[in-house]
Amino acid sequence: MPRPATIDEVAKLAGVSSMTVSRVVNASPRVREETRSRVLSAMAELEYRPNAIAQGMRSSTTRTVGFLLPDLTNPLNAMIAQSVEASLAAAGFRMLVASTRFDIDKEAHYLEQFQANVVDGIIALLSDETSEVIARAIEKSRVPVVVIDRDLPVPVDAVLCEHEQVMSELVTHLVGLGHRRIGLLNGPMTIRPARRRLDAFCSTALKLGVDDPLRYSRAPPPTIEEGFRAAMELMTATPRPTALIVCSNQNMFGALRAIRDLGLRIPGDLSFVGADENMSSALLDPPLTVIDRDIGSMGEAAARLLMDRLESPHRRPGAQVTIPSQLILRSSCGPAHRTD
Amino acid sequence: MPRPATIDEVAKLAGVSSMTVSRVVNASPRVREETRSRVLSAMAELEYRPNAIAQGMRSSTTRTVGFLLPDLTNPLNAMIAQSVEASLAAAGFRMLVASTRFDIDKEAHYLEQFQANVVDGIIALLSDETSEVIARAIEKSRVPVVVIDRDLPVPVDAVLCEHEQVMSELVTHLVGLGHRRIGLLNGPMTIRPARRRLDAFCSTALKLGVDDPLRYSRAPPPTIEEGFRAAMELMTATPRPTALIVCSNQNMFGALRAIRDLGLRIPGDLSFVGADENMSSALLDPPLTVIDRDIGSMGEAAARLLMDRLESPHRRPGAQVTIPSQLILRSSCGPAHRTD
């Protein structure tokens, strides 16, 4: 592991000044062809690579973006991360990943840490949008921030998902199948998607004459265990729901296990709707009806918003891009039967 | 977005030299208590954060580790990434993620790019261990490299997985159930796990009197589509296998779809073994027997190897840690029936 060569060593070997080497490195046209090739061979001989830290020092720039997310093992987050990385790489940026495990302190910590010339911008999947600390941190951020699917009380660029229309469509579909007792495992109410879904769920259900739509609505933390527990609770109620909508992938796996443990059949005893297409939704028996959205374009949109902002640093934050959702109908939903 | 304060501005406000501020920042004991508190309040007032680039410049260090992987959307990779990140964060390091999408050129590119004082070390999930270019790049790397589950022709620290023993156990189990035609969807032979598994698969099968064990062995690329195609091919052969082992998660989803499309029942018509526990293996109908390993400890071990090496830069590379595998028996495997 030899010490890396510096620009001065290259300059010396090529018999020019370091400035000329810098010009060659940065493809400036102000260099004679013959000089350029002499410099290039000196660079090759010494295996010279411009020192990224020193360049960063000069330019106060890192060509790196921080991506904050609660949990990489959630396939949804991983897919967003993947598309963010691809978009950033295409724009010549690197992606720093910080996993916060739903810990607000960690979120604040990373947000803070990233300020210190660590990244040029931040893309965040926040786990709680009601936190004062986080809002303040974003407001005071020295680098542009883009949040994904969150409403914050401060102006910030955001990629939003369409939740109301698809939920409304779904409720209409289920009511059309005869369901009147519809369970909902929503995400925590501290984040936007859950609130939006609940709004649409309630108002559509009420409009369609469903009685007390909140009766079977729960908002467990997004884990398999909590999904299991909440589904158990709902499905052992009397009378029990004839349909169940689960909005987080992790909750979904727990809920499915609970349903299996209770010996309930889908869609015979229960119509089931999952969230976000993933490899297993089409493979489970029966294939699941799901609420889906184009995850890839969420990451792309976030990266694009951030890049735009880096190019026009004086633009005020607050731009929004909305990603559509859609309902994918499969055989896990059927007509409601009497179960009480 | 105010320009961040520098150490000199803090020094001026506190009425001390920048060196004293630096001492306070770095918790040196050589500072009078009263001075320290004056400096601390100046820091607070100016919201001073030490500039990470400048610190990096001084120390030739970034406190960042690059993690190279083919694809974040593969849950296995995501889980490794998650545990790598957690271990690195605990040690005060950040994680830069580079997704290579199985493109050797990209792998080489990132490996190269990372040399330029971008990271202090690299952890890599390589997609092809036979590449000369990659081996050369790792050999010449200016920063320590740790590879996960790969054999390279150059000395490099590695976290290895145990593949032979568990495969041998599995084949023994299946033969014990009466299976003689056992299909194997292996990973590409350009990486170690696939070769190790194949070795154990063949030698154990032969030892147990299985005829021509390679007959139903395939090595498709790790995608859902290729898993589908390969499983289709195997399961429409005459006579067809009575058991199928699938070693990649992605292949597994494709294979399951093929099996469903062919109307085959598990375990009635076919005994099925999946790879790497994930949320759905226990939920599919029937729950799947799988080859499993402790993914979390793989990431931890990789981070630990790298940290060790950063602390003892003169240690020669080549350390190895092996992570055990185990067979989780569920109901997707049963006695063999005649199917021809």
Place this chain on the structure above:
DNA sequence: TGATGCCATGTTAACGTCAACATTATTACA
């Protein structure tokens, strides 16, 4: 032939921090 201007290249300094050394203040003790 001398002035003008352009092109290729060089010199200097600065980005922010901190190690190494230098200086000054304080304390301990004869």
Place this chain on the structure above:
DNA sequence: TGTAATAATGTTGACGTTAACATGGCATCA
């Protein structure tokens, strides 16, 4: 009270790069 020892703080310079300005050479043209 003076001197040595020690603690507290300051000064300088360097890490590698490049913007801004400076220089020198050569061609063009009146």
